[in-house]
Amino acid sequence: MTAIAWQRRRATASRFWADFRSHRSALVGLGILLFFGLVAVFASVLADPAGLDVTKATAPAHAGPSGDYWLGTDQSGRSVLTLLIHGTRVSLIVGLAATAIAIVIGTILGIMAGFYGGWARSTLMGLTDWFLVIPFLPLAIVMATVLGASLLNIIIVIGVTSWPGTARLVCAQTLSVRERPYLERARALGGGDWHQMTRHILPNVMPLVLAHVVLTVSVAILSETTLSFLGLGDPTRPSWGYILDNAYGTGAMSNGEWWFVLPPGLCVVLVVLAFTLVGRALEAVLNPRLREGS
Amino acid sequence: MSLLELRDLSVTYAGDVPAVRGVSLGVAPGEVLGVAGESGCGKSTISNAVLRLLPKSARVGGSVLLDGEDVYEMSFGRLRAVRWATASIVFQGALHSLNAVQTIGRQIAEPILLHEPKTSRKAADLRVGELLEQVGLPARRAKDYPHQLSGGQRQRVMIALALACKPRLLIADEPTTALDVMVQAQVLQLLTGLVKDLGLALVLISHDLSVLGTTCDRVAVMYAGKVVEEGPASVVFDDSRHPYSGALAGAFPRVGDPRFRYAPAGLAGDPPYPGDLPPGCSFHPRCPVAFDRCVSEEVELLDLGAGRRAACLRAGEGS
Amino acid sequence: MSALAARGVQVRFGAARAVDGVDLEIGSGEIVALVGESGCGKSSLARALLGLVRPSQGTVDCDDRPLDYRRLKEFRRHVQLVLQDPSGSLNPRHTVYEAVAEGLRIHKVPGDERELVAAALSKAGLRPPERFFLRYPHELSGGQLQRVVIAGALVLEPDVLVADEPVSSLDASVRGEILALLLRLRTELGLSLLVVTHDLGLAWNIADRVAVMYLGRIVETGDTAEVLTAPRHPYTKALLSVVPEIARQEPIVLKGETPDPSRIPAGCRFRPRCPAYAAGLPADLADRCEKETLPVLPADRGHHAACVLP
Numbered sequence: 001m002t003a004i005a006w007q008r009r010r011a012t013a014s015r016f017w018a019d020f021r022s023h024r025s026a027l028v029g030l031g032i033l034l035f036f037g038l039v040a041v042f043a044s045v046l047a048d049p050a051g052l053d054v055t056k057a058t059a060p061a062h063a064g065p066s067g068d069y070w071l072g073t074d075q076s077g078r079s080v081l082t083l084l085i086h087g088t089r090v091s092l093i094v095g096l097a098a099t100a101i102a103i104v105i106g107t108i109l110g111i112m113a114g115f116y117g118g119w120a121r122s123t124l125m126g127l128t129d130w131f132l133v134i135p136f137l138p139l140a141i142v143m144a145t146v147l148g149a150s151l152l153n154i155i156i157v158i159g160v161t162s163w164p165g166t167a168r169l170v171c172a173q174t175l176s177v178r179e180r181p182y183l184e185r186a187r188a189l190g191g192g193d194w195h196q197m198t199r200h201i202l203p204n205v206m207p208l209v210l211a212h213v214v215l216t217v218s219v220a221i222l223s224e225t226t227l228s229f230l231g232l233g234d235p236t237r238p239s240w241g242y243i244l245d246n247a248y249g250t251g252a253m254s255n256g257e258w259w260f261v262l263p264p265g266l267c268v269v270l271v272v273l274a275f276t277l278v279g280r281a282l283e284a285v286l287n288p289r290l291r292e293g294s
Numbered sequence: 295m296s297l298l299e300l301r302d303l304s305v306t307y308a309g310d311v312p313a314v315r316g317v318s319l320g321v322a323p324g325e326v327l328g329v330a331g332e333s334g335c336g337k338s339t340i341s342n343a344v345l346r347l348l349p350k351s352a353r354v355g356g357s358v359l360l361d362g363e364d365v366y367e368m369s370f371g372r373l374r375a376v377r378w379a380t381a382s383i384v385f386q387g388a389l390h391s392l393n394a395v396q397t398i399g400r401q402i403a404e405p406i407l408l409h410e411p412k413t414s415r416k417a418a419d420l421r422v423g424e425l426l427e428q429v430g431l432p433a434r435r436a437k438d439y440p441h442q443l444s445g446g447q448r449q450r451v452m453i454a455l456a457l458a459c460k461p462r463l464l465i466a467d468e469p470t471t472a473l474d475v476m477v478q479a480q481v482l483q484l485l486t487g488l489v490k491d492l493g494l495a496l497v498l499i500s501h502d503l504s505v506l507g508t509t510c511d512r513v514a515v516m517y518a519g520k521v522v523e524e525g526p527a528s529v530v531f532d533d534s535r536h537p538y539s540g541a542l543a544g545a546f547p548r549v550g551d552p553r554f555r556y557a558p559a560g561l562a563g564d565p566p567y568p569g570d571l572p573p574g575c576s577f578h579p580r581c582p583v584a585f586d587r588c589v590s591e592e593v594e595l596l597d598l599g600a601g602r603r604a605a606c607l608r609a610g611e612g613s
Numbered sequence: 614m615s616a617l618a619a620r621g622v623q624v625r626f627g628a629a630r631a632v633d634g635v636d637l638e639i640g641s642g643e644i645v646a647l648v649g650e651s652g653c654g655k656s657s658l659a660r661a662l663l664g665l666v667r668p669s670q671g672t673v674d675c676d677d678r679p680l681d682y683r684r685l686k687e688f689r690r691h692v693q694l695v696l697q698d699p700s701g702s703l704n705p706r707h708t709v710y711e712a713v714a715e716g717l718r719i720h721k722v723p724g725d726e727r728e729l730v731a732a733a734l735s736k737a738g739l740r741p742p743e744r745f746f747l748r749y750p751h752e753l754s755g756g757q758l759q760r761v762v763i764a765g766a767l768v769l770e771p772d773v774l775v776a777d778e779p780v781s782s783l784d785a786s787v788r789g790e791i792l793a794l795l796l797r798l799r800t801e802l803g804l805s806l807l808v809v810t811h812d813l814g815l816a817w818n819i820a821d822r823v824a825v826m827y828l829g830r831i832v833e834t835g836d837t838a839e840v841l842t843a844p845r846h847p848y849t850k851a852l853l854s855v856v857p858e859i860a861r862q863e864p865i866v867l868k869g870e871t872p873d874p875s876r877i878p879a880g881c882r883f884r885p886r887c888p889a890y891a892a893g894l895p896a897d898l899a900d901r902c903e904k905e906t907l908p909v910l911p912a913d914r915g916h917h918a919a920c921v922l923p
Contacts, residue, residue: 477650564754
């Protein structure tokens with residue numbers, strides 16, 4: 001029995017992969033993500049973390065690219081490449097962790113609002129709308145200032161400000177699943193609210209959420225870059241936004257030190273683009289309504 | 295002479311899926327032909343094949359003669375003139391295909407203005423009123439939007455829409471399936487009345503043999519893309535010569551007949567998938583009276599006299 | 614003794630009185646057909662009997678005791694539901710095994726789950742059951758799906774099955790098989806059955822008793838053979854006359870459709886569409902049609918009609 005079950009799962013997975021593969025842009029995105037993922041995992045192997053320490057920097061400051069320092073050095077004489085490699089890790093961690101928080105909050109609130117309807121729905125969706133209309137940046141700046149600058153706080157700030165989109169999406173999908181006859185069957189079988197939500201609604205909402213996750217990650221990474229660029233990031237954990245902030249703060253932009261500015265900027269653009277490409281493809285593959293339209 | 299004649303029509307969908315396999319049927323003005331069968335038997339494919347509405351990938355064999363003219367040899371311009379003006383279709387599930395943001399009057403006027411561009415707006419409105427009254431709705435309902443109508447009224451609008459360009463052939467695909475028994479009776483009454491008053495030829499497609507039995511002059515029963523029995527409606531229903539039509543007729547019991555009390559009749563198994571048909575007679579795996587020859591021999595329609603045909607090796611045995 | 618009963622049940626949705634006072638009993642081992650057109654309140658009544666909707670008035674009795682809405686879960690093991698559209702009533706992401714085992718898991722039924730599921734599937738006519746365990750709903754035909762739904766209900770060993778249009782979305786040739794299965798469940802397991810349908814033929818096929826519903830009330834009830842061969846209420850007569858199988862009779866086609874349950878007419882609720890009233894009645898009878906509020910029909914086994922005509 002389990003052997004057949006596995007066989008089925010393999011068949012489903014290979015069908016999914018075949019669908020996904022037909023989106024060329026998604027493969028490009030996946031390739032880029034894979035590259036950055038490997039860089040993040042092997043950051044310490046690729047570049048000695050000791051190079052991040054300002055006190056141990058020996059190279060001249062503001063130096064252009066050379067054989068020793070492929071991407072030049074920053075204002076304290078640290079290798080920009082080393083910063084970039086370790087920044088990959090920080091940026092990705094913040095992006096993924098913040099997304100996890102946002103998705104968990106958004107999914108729980110979205111399902112509850114859609115499932116209970118009425119009073120619960122107007123309250124929860126009212127809260128969601130409230131979060132949607134507050135401009136993100138001022139709220140995030142205030143929260144980051146109050147909580148203090150640390151990696152964990154940055155994750156929390158981004159996480160609790162980016163769930164409303166997910167909540168709205170999940171709520172809409174829950175409303176449509178709630179009307180299916182199999183939910184009435186589950187009620188007649190004696191299934192309580194918890195049973196209906198976890199066994200029937202969640203599995204049918206999950207594919208959409210999954211596609212949305214990938215899109216949320218790119219927004220989270222952008223947010224992290226923005227906050228770090230504004231100097232609200234964790235100074236002990238250099239991220240891409242942190243590099244950009246340093247470059248701006250030490251006049252690298254006006255001095256034409258392109259090696260200091262361009263690489264982190266390009267990395268941000270590439271990762272965000274890659275997540276978006278993959279997310280769009282996932283949405284098309286997992287959402288049957290979009291598939292019918294194509 | 296027949297207004298619509300199908301000669302050995304066959305339709306094969308992409309992937310070598312034969313939906314219709316050699317069907318010959320005809321319907322004359324003032325006549326109601328019923329086509330009965332279950333999902334996947336090819337009955338809806340036939341209605342689409344008549345007006346060349348099949349997907350491009352479908353291969354069509356045989357011929358469809360409309361008033362003696364082969365539909366598949368018409369130029370595109372001629373075909374457009376024929377669609378709606380000679381023959382029109384009330385599609386299955388059409389209840390939901392009305393445009394929600396246009397009054398039904400405008401929607402009925404649209405084909406009139408398309409086919410006779412010289413018609414004045416006023417003349418078109420007058421005709422819309424006439425059409426609505428013809429299907430039993432007051433002319434003032436032309437100003438209504440679809441959501442203001444009930445299911446039965448919307449089906450009436452769909453029929454008025456199909457009649458807009460005065461066609462001589464009407465094909466109705468499951469026109470009563472989503473409706474209540476009482477509304478179903480109203481719609482059937484309307485359709486048979488139109489046949490009588492306008493001399494229409496009507497093809498009524500349904501899975502419900504009992505509906506066809508009481509409304510139609512002739513009935514053709516389809517199974518797996520073929521006509522398995524054809525004949526005068528009352529006879530096919532009451533004294534079927536093919537075990538499949540017998541089973542279909544039995545599936546809808548006669549209320550009051552003690553033979554059906556506590557004895558629901560059905561067939562074991564399911565209709566076959568058109569792409570994977572059994573050899574020999576495609577009905578043999580579900581047939582209660584099949585014998586060895588049924589497994590190997592393909593059966594053609596046999597003429598049984600009195601306008602009856604059946605595709606069964608035992609058809610001659612009588613009942 | 615009744616397995617399940619409605620006593621003066623009223624179900625309201627806002628201003629609409631979907632069910633407007635109904636007494637109905639389903640005896641143990643009895644098959645009752647609840648017949649009516651869409652919008653007549655038959656599905657709301659069925660849902661009230663299942664405890665899915667709480668009546669605004671009246672009670673639902675199970676084994677002659679009023680249903681306790683705080684102990685619904687226990688009640689669910691007695692009364693189970695079979696819905697109209699089998700492809701919609703199964704979660705597309707669950708296998709047949711999971712769908713049937715769902716009830717067992719909810720109620721934490723002791724015993725070997727695999728064996729219980731297999732037994733329920735074979736009772737529903739899916740044999741050998743193991744072949745169906747890992748199938749997904751989209752791989753099965755309509756008839757097989759309906760059997761899976763029935764198996765999912767049977768696995769809890771209920772006393773009563775409420776089936777809402779159990780065959781109306783199935784192919785004609787499959788229909789008889791499912792009805793035969795329901796009849797067999799009654800003889801083999803002693804199940805009571807309430808079948809909600811618009812199809813009088815189905816009632817003739819399997820039901821012991823019929824209740825005809827119009828605009829929230831039962832207007833005629835009694836033994837199936839009696840009601841369907843000698844109907845008393847004009848509405849039942851009209852419904853019977855349009856059943857296509859009865860060609861011998863001139864159809865009485867009623868005008869219009871079931872009216873709005875939020876505006877129930879005074880006097881007899883069927884009067885605006887009643888062919889007998891429209892044809893003209895003696896003044897005293899017509900007066901009673903217009904003014905007299907008819908009592909709720911009793912739930913006993915006799916033949917009753919809510920009509921002032923003799």
